[in-house]
Amino acid sequence: MSALCRLIHRGLLCARPSRPSFPGLLEVSGGAPAVVRPASSSSPVNLSYDVFDGKGESTPLVFLHGLFGSKSNFHSIAKSLVQRTGRKVLTVDARNHGNSPHSPALTYEDMSNDLMHLLAQLHIEKCVLIGHSMGGKTAMTTALTQPGLVERLVVVDISPSQTSFEPVSNFRYYIQAMQEVKIATDIPRSTARRMAEDQLRHLVEERSVRQFLLTNLVEQNGHYAWRVNLEAISAHLDNIMSFPDFDNAYEGPTLFLGGASSAYISSDDYPEIQRLFPYADIQYIPDASHWIHADKPLDFISSIISFLQS
Template sequence: MSVLFRLIRRGLLTGRTSFRLYPGQDVCGLAPNVRTASSSSPVNLTYDVFDGKGESTPLVFLHGLFGSKSNFHSIAKSLVQRTGRKVLTVDARNHGNSPHSSLLTYEAMTGDLKHLLAQLHIEKCILIGHSMGGKTAMATALTQPSLVERLVVVDISPAQTTTRTNFHCYIRAMQEVKISSDIPRSTARRMAEDQLRSLVKEHSVRQFLLTNLVEQNGHYAWRVNLEAISAHLDNLMSFPSFDTVYEGPTLFLGGASSAYISSEDYPEIQRLFPHADIQYIPDASHWIHADKPLDFISSIISFLQS
């Protein structure tokens, strides 16, 4: 079956002395000390479960670079109500409340996900991944197809994305931020945003990065492992080479205002995912689920029913 290319139309539902925020510090309230995993073993990912009453295959959401499981909480709640399915949102290693590791590759993240699904006795899932999470989802489907009943890849493709991103600038900006200790969180966020502004021009991106600013005992730090992200950024912008294919139903969902899924990517998408449908949501950027949540939810539901 050839890849179907079409645009979807908008439906009716349609974060005294100053200190630097050192990369790799994790001072979340739930994880006061950095939990560092050995580089070769899977880490125990943190996750949230939204229980549905139905017995259908659960949905599993994987966030993008600098994101966390909370990025999909409102989406998850809506999908539970609309579909009755159980929904999981997952923190990748070096993100959110999941452990830190010096290793950050798609092979490692795929291993983490396989480990989590085994722990939860989930034999098959609907895998939905955004950006970095989308590449993890693709790699999982290509290496462990029996785990993935259906696949949704959100605004990313199995292609090199380095030229389309400013992540090097974001990391540098975050590493250079200095914030006074023992100040209110709202003040700390303002200080951090002011310092990010010179390198991170877009207000929405600054707000997204600031979701990683955490406080404990009066001190502020970034919960993402900036050191590991920086060390592996080129690999994260790329994608492993595969000779296998995933034969299951697949949806590539792009933002019409985003360049992350271009026509140049179509042949590789078709090679790896022969039953893929590619759709674009109008007036949506890379963060489709934040820009157009109702359209995003409707697209997921339509795909599940197809």
């Protein structure tokens, strides 16, 4: 493995904001009831997804987003990869995120089962899984439990280890700040967004983080709400920051792609990566934070294409 670049963490969330859509909602302020689509923790939920059709016959690419993200985080990347590879590309909303149903359960086993359920529905027998952060852990779980389903695996800026460095505690503050937001009904979206950002500011100092969290603010019938299931995320945050125990390994081609300015993949993680993914290559993209695909989209796309051709 190559020597680790010197890592300087620059914050947990710095994605470019994208326009949110209209999912099941959790209430932000009093008035209308929350619109939540419950799902049993023992059964998979029907995930929301977008398909970008390619003309080629190669294995499709499936993108899984991170915590507080959505399938739209990868739309521009997906379009570019369709053009450059001819492959079909799917971007998927995890349960409790985006347009996918809400559920009280939020484990990696649950999210992996959701994904396998979706792929079975779409008659996809094999895919290339590409997961960022939380989505990377879901992708690893799927590869380790159903290796025949995963032709290749790309894990973006996360490792199969406990995410335990200090900035992770910020997520608790993010959730608290979002839960405390109160917004009047029947006001313009721009006004609602400003109100929400003003209220987030006391616990979420970085503007880029606030802008990212605000991609989850949606309006339905004049009422503003968070589309992410904050209650489930809060209840399972320790689980999201950890990783299931596995004794077996995934022996397919694997790429761990880290940001050189992020702390999420460190040299301390190398032994566990080698144990679970013996054919893994670890690469770092210079001047990229945790959100590699937002910071360096062209380098990110080139790395994916090179890996597919290797």
